[in-house]
Structure formats: C-alpha cells, structure tokens
Amino acid sequence: MLEIKALKSAYGRIEVLHGIDLSVSSGEIVTVVGANGAGKTTLLKCLSGVQPVIGGSISFRGETMTHVPGHKRLKRGLAQSPEGRQIFTNLSVEENLRLGAFLFTDARVDQDMAEAFQMFPVLKEKRNLNAGGLSGGQQQMLAIARALMGRPACLLLDEPSMGLAPILVAQIFDVVKGLKALDVTVLLVEQNAFGALSIADRGYVMETGRVTISGSAKELIADPRIREAYLGH
Amino acid sequence: MKLGSKHTTLLVLAVIIIVAPFFFPSSYYFRVGSLIFINGLAVTGIVILTGYAGQVSLGHAGFAGIGAYACALAPVYLGVHPGLALIIGALLSGAIAFLVGRPILRLKGYYLGVASLGFGILVAMLLTNEAQITGGPDGIRVADLGIRGLLREMGFRVKGSELWYVLTGICLLIGAWLALNLHDSPTGRALRALHGSEVAARTVGVDVARLKLQAFVISAVFASVSGSLLALQNRFITPEVAGFLHSVEMVTMAVLGGVGSVLGAIFGAAILTTLPQVLTVFAEYEYAVLGLVMMLVMIFLRDGLLPSLAKLIKGREQ
Numbered sequence: 001m002l003e004i005k006a007l008k009s010a011y012g013r014i015e016v017l018h019g020i021d022l023s024v025s026s027g028e029i030v031t032v033v034g035a036n037g038a039g040k041t042t043l044l045k046c047l048s049g050v051q052p053v054i055g056g057s058i059s060f061r062g063e064t065m066t067h068v069p070g071h072k073r074l075k076r077g078l079a080q081s082p083e084g085r086q087i088f089t090n091l092s093v094e095e096n097l098r099l100g101a102f103l104f105t106d107a108r109v110d111q112d113m114a115e116a117f118q119m120f121p122v123l124k125e126k127r128n129l130n131a132g133g134l135s136g137g138q139q140q141m142l143a144i145a146r147a148l149m150g151r152p153a154c155l156l157l158d159e160p161s162m163g164l165a166p167i168l169v170a171q172i173f174d175v176v177k178g179l180k181a182l183d184v185t186v187l188l189v190e191q192n193a194f195g196a197l198s199i200a201d202r203g204y205v206m207e208t209g210r211v212t213i214s215g216s217a218k219e220l221i222a223d224p225r226i227r228e229a230y231l232g233h
Numbered sequence: 234m235k236l237g238s239k240h241t242t243l244l245v246l247a248v249i250i251i252v253a254p255f256f257f258p259s260s261y262y263f264r265v266g267s268l269i270f271i272n273g274l275a276v277t278g279i280v281i282l283t284g285y286a287g288q289v290s291l292g293h294a295g296f297a298g299i300g301a302y303a304c305a306l307a308p309v310y311l312g313v314h315p316g317l318a319l320i321i322g323a324l325l326s327g328a329i330a331f332l333v334g335r336p337i338l339r340l341k342g343y344y345l346g347v348a349s350l351g352f353g354i355l356v357a358m359l360l361t362n363e364a365q366i367t368g369g370p371d372g373i374r375v376a377d378l379g380i381r382g383l384l385r386e387m388g389f390r391v392k393g394s395e396l397w398y399v400l401t402g403i404c405l406l407i408g409a410w411l412a413l414n415l416h417d418s419p420t421g422r423a424l425r426a427l428h429g430s431e432v433a434a435r436t437v438g439v440d441v442a443r444l445k446l447q448a449f450v451i452s453a454v455f456a457s458v459s460g461s462l463l464a465l466q467n468r469f470i471t472p473e474v475a476g477f478l479h480s481v482e483m484v485t486m487a488v489l490g491g492v493g494s495v496l497g498a499i500f501g502a503a504i505l506t507t508l509p510q511v512l513t514v515f516a517e518y519e520y521a522v523l524g525l526v527m528m529l530v531m532i533f534l535r536d537g538l539l540p541s542l543a544k545l546i547k548g549r550e551q
Contacts, residue, residue, distance in 0.1 A: 048436060074438040086433035088426045099426050102419060103438045150437060 008055030029186040033193040034206035040189045048080045079152030089132030100149030116145040137168035154185040193230035239413040250402040263394035270401035273499040278455025284492040286448040287428030292353025296326040296453040297460030298475025304464040308376040319461040330453030360472035372471030491537025
C-alpha cells in the first residue's frame with residue numbers, strides 16, 4: 001500500500017534521512033522505532049508533505065505522491081495524527097471531529113461520528129467542551145478519532161504514547177491494535193519500542209537517518225541488539 | 234446568554250439598534266450611532282481575519298481607503314451612481330486583497346503585521362500624493378447617494394442623520410449575519426482550526442494558504458464597504474481614512490471588545506467611538522486617559538471586554 005524508496009530529506013543543507021526503504025502492505029500495522037533524533041518524525045513529515053523530499057520516492061496505492069501537497073494527501077487516503085497531538089484546543093470536541101471530515105459533506109459524516117463516539121465514549125460525554133480541556137489521553141484519543149473521520153486507508157501515527165501515564169499508554173496501544181478491525185493500515189512511529197512492537201506485525205529500527213534493522217515484530221522483540229538498545233533488558 | 238450563538242447575537246444587535254434612538258436627546262447621537270455601525274462593520278471583518286483565522290493585519294484601513302475613494306472618484310470619472318461605486322470599491326478591494334494577500338499571508342505573526350502595515354501606508358501615500366485625481370491631503374467631495382431625495386419625492390421627510398443611522402444599522406446587521414454564518418460553516422471551522430494549528434489543519438485536508446487568503450479577501454471587502462459608507466455619509470473624505478492610525482484603530486476596537494466574537498468586537502467599536510466624546514471632560518488629557526483605559530482592559534480582561542464580562546456574570550450565577 002505504502003512504498004518508500006531511497007527517501008532522502010534535509011534541513012537546509014544538512015541531510016537527515018540518508019535513503020530510507022520501507023513498505024507497508026494493506027492491513028498491516030508497521031512500526032518505526034528508534035531513539036530521539038533518529039529521523040522518525042522527519043520521515044513522517046515527508047509522508048505528510050510538510051517536509052521536502054530531496055531524493056527517492058513515496059508511492060501510495062500505486063501512485064507516486066512524493067511531491068503532492070500535504071493537504072491533498074488525505075483525499076488519496078493517507079491520514080495523519082501529528083506529533084504532540086495537535087488537536088484544535090480552541091474548538092469543541094465535536095468541531096474537531098467534524099474538521100476531521102472536512103473533505104466530506106455527505107450524511108456518512110454523522111454516522112462516522114457516532115462510530116467514533118462508540119469507540120471513545122469519553123469523547124461523547126465531552127462533545128461540546130473545548131478540546132483544550134481534555135486530559136492528555138483523551139486528547140490523543142480525539143486525535144486518532146479525528147484522523148479516522150477522514151476515512152483513511154492508511155493512518156500515520158506519530159508518537160501516540162508520548163507524555164502519557166503508563167495505564168493510558170496501554171489503552172492507546174489497544175486502540176491502535178483495534179484499527180485493524182476497521183481495515184485501516186497503520187504506520188506507527190514510536191519511541192516506546194516495546195509497546196509498539198507488541199502490537200505491530202512488522203517493525204523497522206532507525207538510527208541517525210538510516211534503517212538499521214527490520215523484520216517481523218516478533219523477531220525484533222527477541223533480537224538481543226534491540227533488547228539491549230531499546231527495551232532496557 | 235451564550236456569546237457565540239448566532240440568533241442571540243443578531244437579536245441583541247437588532248434590539249439595540251432599534252431601541253437606542255428612543256434615548257437620543259439630539260440628532261447628533263444618530264451621527265455617533267452610524268459612526269459606530271460603520272466602524273462595527275470594519276471590525277466585523279477583523280473578527281473574521283483575526284478572531285477566526287488568527288491572522289493579523291495592520292493595513293486594513295488601506296481597503297477602507299479604496300472603498301471610500303471609489304465612492305468619491307467613480308461617479309466623477311466613470312459616471313456611475315455612488316451606490317454602484319460602493320460595489321465597485323468592494324470588488325476592487327477584494328481583487329487587490331487577493332493579489333496582495335497571496336505573498337504576504339505566507340508570513341506569520343508580526344512579520345505579517347509589518348507587511349500588511351506596508352500595504353496600508355502604500356495606499357495612504359498614493360491617495361495623498363496623486364492630488365490631481367484624489368484631491369490630495371485636503372480631501373475630496375463625495376457625491377450624494379440620493380436616497381434622501383428619493384424619499385422626499387415619495388413624500389417622506391427624514392433627517393440625513395436618521396436616514397444614515399438606519400442605513401448603516403442595516404449594513405451592520407447584514408455584515409454580522411454573514412460573519413456569524415461563516416463561523417459555524419465548514420469554512421469557518423477550518424479557519425478557526427488553522428488558527429489553532431496550521432500543521433493539524435493541513436492533515437485534515439484544509440488548504441491553509443487558500444483559506445487564509447479567503448479570510449483576507451472577505452475582511453478586505455468588509456473594510457472597503459465601511460470606508461464607502463463613511464465617505465457617502467460624510468459627503469467628504471480625506472486620505473486619513475486609509476492611514477495607519479485608522480488601521481490600528483480597527484484592530485484595537487476588535488481586540489478591546491473581544492476579537493473572537495462578533496458582538497464583542499462591535500461593542501469594542503462602540504466603546505472606542507464614543508469614549509473620545511465622553512472623555513472630552515479630561516480636555517487635553519483625553520488620549521492619555523483613553524490609552525490608560527485600553528492598557529487596563531488588556532491587562533485585566535485579556536479576552537476583551539464583552540467575553541470577560543460574560544464570563545464574570547456566568548461565574549457569579551454558578
């Protein structure tokens with residue numbers, strides 16, 4: 001579904017991604033793990049069109065989208081929940097969800113919203129409140145629910161567990177795992193390698209702008225190098 | 234009372250516009266009233282640009298200048314009716330906003346403020362220096378809109394000040410109605426979204442650049458119509474209408490009253506239009522007191538006068 005080939009990107013003249021190869025097949029949950037500064041977020045920024053690509057290509061559902069402007073990517077089925085949640089704090093929960101469906105004006109929007117509320121009952125309770133008043137975990141749920149309102153085929157998630165209490169982290173990973181049942185393919189970027197690998201099908205490990213190890217999530221969890229570097233064993 | 238709700242806002246506005254004249258001791262007050270409505274219209278445009286979309290413009294008086302001088306010049310040079318000149322001015326302002334907005338809306342925060350400031354100054358300079366056409370710094374006469382004459386022929390005798398009170402009041406109501414409709418439309422939601430986070434707005438498929446431009450053009454048209462009305466009411470206009478002070482005044486009115494709400498911003502326009510008249514008791518210290526009032530409001534009531542007061546009252550009730 002998503003094919004990234006020899007992707008390079010730079011901030012100014014400093015190259016930070018040195019040729020990334022990565023693929024996600026339909027229905028998979030694929031995770032990219034790595035330490036701070038490994039280039040995970042830059043990779044996602046390239047995918048969402050915020051960060052310019054200077055080499056290589058991105059293709060999605062068979063079409064090249066390397067240079068498609070960011071706001072047109074959702075229309076093609078690629079949704080994103082950006083780092084730091086980035087919900088609209090000055091708008092109500094319901095307005096946030098409606099914005100997620102900005103591209104659609106049909107009756108399915110209300111139906112999608114009802115489903116989002118079913119998935120996250122706490123959002124229904126607070127639908128008329130300012131999203132800024134939600135707790136961190138609730139904001140993350142809202143960010144995911146909002147991305148789903150765009151009816152994506154593939155969802156990019158950037159550090160959904162960041163800054164959350166351990167019990168909420170588990171909850172969020174459960175939610176991500178549940179996306180499989182909705183036929184949403186997921187590319188999950190995480191620092192929490194253990195949590196991410198335990199719900200993913202496959203994983204990539206990034207270090208300083210390169211993919212150093214890749215394989216099935218089971219293999220990676222068992223790999224001594226990864227246990228050493230990221231899992232704290 | 235919920236400040237944001239559309240019908241309450243329109244109702245409150247309409248009631249105030251209708252009831253206020255019963256307390257007016259002289260026709261002078263009708264003039265002040267229409268001045269408030271004219272300023273209120275421009276400020277409603279600022280609410281769309283700044284309150285909804287979060288973009289700052291310090292040059293919107295430039296568009297008011299275009300609207301005002303369209304009404305002064307188009308009847309002379311093109312031979313059109315002054316009413317049509319208002320529409321020509323609005324279209325011209327919209328077109329210029331479209332062209333100017335494209336490059337400058339890429340800027341953010343105070344960079345955008347300074348760039349828009351440059352635009353306003355440019356218009357003011359042009360109006361001042363092209364004296365052969367515009368009359369220069371001394372100003373220029375504006376043709377009569379002709380409604381009063383029309384009414385007289387039909388047998389109605391109305392005072393000019395009262396007529397303009399009604400006309401500008403209706404314009405303000407229409408402007409407020411448009412702005413409030415926009416607030417809850419998908420476009421308005423997207424504007425408020427990009428105010429919060431442009432990155433996130435982009436991820437939900439909002440074309441941020443286009444939407445900002447839309448808001449800029451709409452608010453320019455509001456400013457232009459406000460300038461036109463001012464010119465038509467006064468029957469005379471000077472380049473000051475496009476000046477820097479007028480731009481700052483617009484933003485100040487909006488922020489003082491509460492830039493996030495239409496009613497609040499109009500309230501701000503009312504305060505800043507009437508306060509100088511009231512403060513004349515302070516004679517030469519008038520503007521010092523005005524400045525002090527503005528500083529105090531911003532320090533203690535950051536959301537603006539009306540939203541802060543509403544919050545206060547709500548807090549008491551609970």
